[in-house]
Amino acid sequence: MKFSHSLQFNAVPEWSSKYISYSHLKKIIYTLQRDKLYNGELKDTTTTSNNLSTDTEATPLLLAPSVLTLDSNNTINTTNDPYVKEFIKALDHELFKIEKFYNSQETGLLANYHELKDDIIEFTNNSKRNRTPSFADVLPTTPAPIETDTNGNDLESINSHRSMSLESLPIQEQLSRNSWANLFHPNESVDDFSPLDKYKLSLRKRLIAMFTQLSELKDYIELNHTGFSKICKKFDKSLDTSIKSKYLNHIETQSHVFDPITATAINNIIHETVVEYAKLSQNVHSNDLVNYDAALNELSTHLRDHIAWERNTVWKDMMNIERLANNAKRQDLIENQNDSLEKPLQQVGHWDTLPGGIWLLLKSPAIIKFISITTIFILLLKYLIFFEDPLEQNCFAILVYASLLWATETLPLFVTSLFIPFLIVILPVLKDPKDGTTPMDTVSASQFILSTMWSSVIMLLLGGFTLAAALSKYNIAKMLSTYILASAGTNPAIILLTNMFVALFVSMWVSNVASPVLCYSIIQPILRTLPSSSSYTKSLILGIALASNVGGMSSPIASPQNIFAFGLMEPTPSWGEWFIVSIPVSIICILSIWILLIVTFPPDSKVKILRLHASKDTFTATQWFVTLTSIGTILLWCFSNQLSGVFGEMGIISIIPILLFFGTGVLSTEDFNNFMWTIVILAMGGSTLGKAVSNCGLLFTIAEHIKVMIEGKALFVIVLIFGAGIITMATFVSHTVAAMILVPLMGEIGQHLPEDHSRLLIMITALLSSAAMGLPTSGFPNVTAISMTDEVGVRYLNVGNFISRGVPSSLFCYFTVVTVGYLLLRLILF
Incomplete structure (x- = not known):
């Protein structure tokens, strides 16, 4: 989860404007990055900050100079770099706001804590003397004078509101929450308590409220400290500086809120609160006799309930509004992409509740x-x-x-x-294998067809999902891709070619569905510094999409159509045989598309490309474990034919990464649930359909008719004719669907040729299915590319861009596959 989202979800709702303005600081970084790239005049981001911020405390802050000068005197020197100086001003603004708010909260909370502690001491002394408190003892304590800030806002109101929020709930509502019910004995109401017990109960409630407020104040410090750390890291990465460690050291030594002593003091007060709560709830008077863990667990339960209640009452409506807005935006995008796209059945609406709904x-x-x-x-x-x-x-x-x-x-x-x-x-469809003519009975047919749905192909698909999930979760693919792009320099043509090869490489191992998403996230800094109308922006986005389509042919796990075709080849080819064909074909296709984009989208001489910087993070032990396991699995797949005596079919090898990653906790159950199970079911359906048309003899009959039509024609001519039909069909339907329909047919046609060339035709079909990219809906990468928008929501590409570049690219790939691919397949005796 992005930190901006984490900050939103974990912040105390009433304090939302008092946290670090993380999103706004990112905008300042992007502005400084663009200004530095074009060497223009440095904009006054302080003014921008003041305009965009809703915090009216900015004005007095901006009058004060920056406190940072980091040298031997523990200060940051900002005079050498105006961009660093400007950003530190924005950081100081946030630090000032956070410091002021924290001090006001701490002052009020400490006063309440000492007052509560005095009341507990008095209660303990009265209990020892066995004196019943007077009516005055159980009255709420007199609140401290209310302080206000420069805007007239009540600095104590939030704290006072939070102190009384739980106690002010009706007793019935408190009892409806399990943790609050623990304050009472079963079948006993508050009216049954003596005045002493009532006063004791009020003290316990106040301790619970105190524990809640202290915990939230502690989280406030930690969230803001993390925010400063992450935003400084982002600034260092974006502008190639190194202020993170210095600035963090500064705020820890020069501010009260981030001083380690402050956090220690809060932890000590939390510990004392737990001890006092344990004494009251466990009826003991010695610290040595209290069950600290039990008290802490009970208070933590109250804290969780309070947070859940708070989120439901404060955030629920806001989250629903945001979700509805996002859904509406996505729906508008889909409708704009393809006006002829109809709603599926489940989106017809609440027709059963409307008059005339049927x-x-x-x-x-x-x-x-x-x-x-x-x-x-x-x-x-x-x-x-x-x-x-x-x-x-x-x-x-x-x-x-x-x-x-x-x-x-x-x-x-x-x-x-x-x-x-x-x-x-x-219906039925399947034939009894005993005589080959009579229909198979329904019990046998159901057992047979269900057994075909889970096969080695499905296991290979799950193995590919597992590798992709691990490589993505631990940022291995992104780190490697960023390192490659950082070495590409700033030449627009070289940057475009490098991004296309990165997309190809990522598609090989993480799938061509995830490849464009990853690549677009990497080039966001470049896109932010380019005008949205720039032709280079269009070529960069389109180049990644088309290269990801080509990447769909590069390895057996790069796309669902490859896995489906791989399972229908008899005998199953090794990964090495696949690479002998796919790698040269993919490289030639990428270079052809690159030349097309350079010619049709000539780079503007005024365009300046931001140089990407490699990640400075070192590989962790977990990342090395994931990398070595992935490489080992791929090598086993490559030599699966030679290792068939050990592992049998290739699908068994896929179990190795599943066991290692999920068994060791590298991947979680949630990661497993996030697999693209719709693709798995789709592959199962294609497999069952292939088995059915083969079992009943339909494929044989169709192949016999086609054999008469192509009889006497050379194999190369057959490849040319059927290849044109394959790439045309795959352009208008999804690549996977085209492969599932055509691969079994092409395999059967190959078997009925004078010499069995079923594997060759299946391989050609799979490669050409990925090569179809003439429309925005031709494949997952194209859909992702057409969805890309700039900062104001305007799409970078239109349908015309895809047709004018995608159709020629498809033709280039078609001729490459039916010539170079065909020649290589013949050389390895397919």
């Missing part, structure tokens, strides 16, 4: 498409007979039905995949 539902374009496709399916089953064998006819109807549902995305892709085994069993 009629509105039936008029929905999604329902109309579903009904139309289903009508075609029924016609193919009952009336349009193309095959003599009824099982083949049923299978053909399912094949067309699933293909249309996948292509139009009338239903979510994974829902269609789950629909396939259901239809295969009930």
Whole structure:
């Protein structure tokens, strides 16, 4: 989670304006970064800070000089670098605000604490003398005089409100919360207590409130200290400075709020509060006899309940409003990307609660498409007979039905995949292997088709997800990518080429879905310093997207279509054989696209590129463990054919990283739940459909008809003809869907050639499926690229950019695959 989000979620709601203005400081960094890059006049970010900040305390602060000069006298010298000086002014502004607020809170809280401690001492003495307190003893203590700040705000109001917030709740509401119920005995109300017990109960409540306020004040210090640390680190990274350690040392020695002695004092008071609470709740008078851990656990429970109650009452509405706004923004983006994109069935609306809702539902374009496709399916089953064998006819109807549902995305892709085994069993489709003609009974058919859904291909997919999750979670891929980009210099053409190869490399191991997301996050500093209308910005974003598409062919785990094709090849190729073909083809495709982008998006001579800096963080032991495990797993996959006597199928090797990462706690259950399970289900559906069309003989029949059409033609001509059809289809439907429909067919056609070339045609199909990139919806990387916006929400790219560059890029890749790829496949005897 980003620190700005963490700060928002962990801050005390009433103090939200009193924390470090982290997001605003980031904007100042970006402004200074842009000014430094173009060597223009340094803008007055202090004025900007004053305009953007809602804190009216900024005015007196800006009149004071910066306190930092860091030298041998423990001061920071800011005279040499105006950018550092300007940023430290902004930091001093935040430090002043935080220091002033903390001092006011600490003063009031310490006064309340000492007053509470005196009351506890008096109660203890009265208890020892067995004296019943008078009515005056149980009255609330007289509050201290109210102090106000320069704006007239009550500095004690927040603290007083928080002190009484829990006690002011109705007794019924307190009892509804389990932790507060512990203050009372079962079946006993507060009215049953004696005055002494009531006074004791009030003291316990005050101790709970004191523990809560002290804990929040302690968290206030820690959150702000973390904020200063992170924002200084970001400034150092963005402007290539080194002020972090010096500034942190300064605030710890020159300010009261971040002085280690302050945190120690709060911890000591918290400890005393727990001890006093333990004495009251456990009816003991000696520190040695109290059960400190039990008291601490009980107070912590009250604290958690208070935070949960506070978040529900203060943040809930704000979070819902923000979530609705984000959803609306995403929906507008989707509609702008493709006006013809219809809403899926589950987004029709609350039609069942509206008058005439059923009629509105039936008029929905999604329902109309579903009904139309289903009508075609029924016609193919009952009336349009193309095959003599009824099982083949049923299978053909399912094949067309699933293909249309996948292509139009009338239903979510994974829902269609789950629909396939259901239809295969009930129609029926499968043939009994004993005689090869009669239908398989439903029990046997269901057992067979369900057993095909979990296979070595699925395990390979999970292994790839595991490696990707670990490499992403521990920033290994980002650190390596940043290191490579930092070595590229500032030449626009070289920067573009380097980013494209980084996208290719990341796609090989983290998947071409995550690759553009990672690469776009890395180049954000560059994008921030470029005008949004710059042609170089468009070429950079488009280059990463197209390179990620090409990266989808680079390794067996780079994309779902590769994994699906990999599992249908007999015998299964080794990773080394795949790399022999995919690496040269990918490199040639990247270079061709790079030249196209340079020619069509010539860099402006006035454009200056920000030089990225490699991460200064060293590899931790966990990062080395993840890296070595990933490399070892990939090597085992590469030599899987030679190790088949040890591991059997390749999917078994995938269990190794799963055991090592999840077993050691490197990855958590949440990481496992975040796997792209819809892709897993999609692959399962494609696998079952492939098994069905093969088992019933449909593929054999279709291949026989196609064999007559292509009989006498050379293998290269066949590759040219079918390759054009593959890349055209993959342009209009997703790459994965195109592969699932065409890969089994191409494999069967290859088997019916005079010489078996099924593996060659399957490989060509998989590579060309990733090479289709002519439309914004042609693949995941394109969708990510078209979604990229500048700081004011304007998209960098439009549909025309994709058509004018994506279509030629697809053609370049097509000719590369059917020439270079074909030649390499023939050389390795595919």
